Amino acid sequence: MCSEYKFSIRYLSQKNSEITTQKFWMTNNTFTADINQTVALSWTTSLADFFNVRQPVKSEIIYKVQGGSIIRNSKHVNYIFDNKTQDVKAIKITVINVNKIDAGLYSAEDETSGNVDGCCLLIVTTKPKKPTLTLSAEHPFVGDTITFTCHSTVQRWPAGYRTSNLTYKFLGNTRGVSNNNRLTIHALTKLEKGNDISCQATDDLHKVSIESDAVTLDPYYGPDNVVLKPGHMALNVTEGTILGPINCTATCYPKCLFKWRLNRTRTFEDFLSSETLVVANIKKNQTGIYRCLVVHPSNTTLLRKTDISVNVQYSPKIKELWLSDKNVTYGSTSPAIYSVSEGNHLTIKLRIKSNPDPQIVIHSSLLKFPTLLYTKLSDDFTTKLPSLKCENSGNFTIQASNGIAYGDNRTVNLEIKCKCS
Template structure:
């Protein structure tokens, strides 16, 4: 029986294998489908499983366990009666049963151990395991699709990427949200995509602008790691004009001719800030393009109704009227 004295000895052996005059190269052996995928955290023991081919087993048949780095650290020889003998270097164990189930255990794997492991025998198809070493997903980022207005919906997206190697693992990420101090709030207010990468906040209210959103990402596999928490995100809410009001709050004045009317300020609840115009309704004439109405010393022609209109881009204008009655003393 061949003794596993060193990695170098194994490489020399495999390089020397000749079948029908052709040198067999480890790297050129194709993997028979399917390739078994094995996922593990670092510092864990990993079990690789292979199926030995017993077809035409008329003499002892050697199977080599070829590692990710093309080294051979374990082997099993099956006899025609399907009994077997095994050899392995330290840190590796190998067993095989009479059904051809070969189990290879690797102790305390590290990221550097990730890659393809094969069970190979000259002239037979190669069976493969791909070992993936799990990593922590990168810290997520949160993006918002728009600045919503009251009554609309807004969608926040949590994005992260895997650090598991090799990178062809095709594992997906699932996400978890925290809104203020509540994890994954539900109800009609909050809806999610199946993986929770997108959170939609429905029927937006002004108060939603004060909420804090964070998320985490978890790799969707047994033993998958969870990322650190994203930075806090929030969004503005467009609203208004609402609650048009005057300061002073009076909506009707009666003044003598030549008497002054103190300045009146028009206000409204808006985000972003509203713009204001004052219009004399009887003539349609704009008397002020600001929130301030300042008529000064009144004349009889100043009598009438003055309308303050608050406007915001994307919002419905809102108005409020102020009446001025001027008394003539003739």
């Protein structure tokens, strides 16, 4: 009796199992007190003279019994006892303002042999430590399943005295499922933004901890509802003018990253890192599909996109000219005078860069023809003139226009050879 014992347990069937150590004290006299309480301790001894009553801390002496008299240790002022008692075998000590260092085994010890004869155990308790509350994901997203874990520790002395299974309570939770120290919330919603979750721990003596620090739900979401303003799917713009501004918006928290990409040759390439697309003095080679790509800053696998087709229009430019009748073909490097036979339908072939396709007209100082009909193959436009007479010889102007300033033209000198009568 009146001894401290320690035993250790390890599961042999589990490799590298941790060792669990537990202490216990052999005595029938156990007292419990909260920190800062005053508690009365009592036990009996068979010793009648020449013994010491010791405290747990460093086994220092509280008082001695010598010749039937009690001699106080003047260092200890937080103990009250009757030093005039006639019954020294009945030990009664009051501990004032109990602290954790007062916990442990109080004993009566024979001064000569050092044997202990009689003791009591003081257990000092207080509420469990302030819990810590952790969230499984630092930045959960709407729709995620999240788990809170609450952890606290029993505060009970002497250290190692009897383990206690804590129970936990979660505060601020309206719909989660709790299992001991875990709280699980399925399918997090935007409406739960701003909810404060905290927890408390309770030990087997029904002592309740203070609340943990709160964790405020702040779920991330998006990108959703990616919209272009103005909301065009396709847009015509004239070369040399300004494309935009076209604003790309999205529902996203926190603010998403925006990037514009351009597809000109079947491959998208980065074009601009901004929410707003503006292209000053746009060029014809900037025709293509412009894509607004929206990416969440915390998870780049979460992305949305929307496209707009931009058609850059420009004035016609005549690159090459060919004239031909039944007998001869003149290229663009031919002399300035073109000879053709009267009555033949002159074929004109023009290579024109134009968007949109041009109207082609031809006229001279004497004649004016309606807009010519043509066939098109790539950038080559082919048309035929009506039959011309020899008196129609002279300068003819071929003009290509599509409504965008300024168009282009070529002048040719046609010599119409008269038929023999």
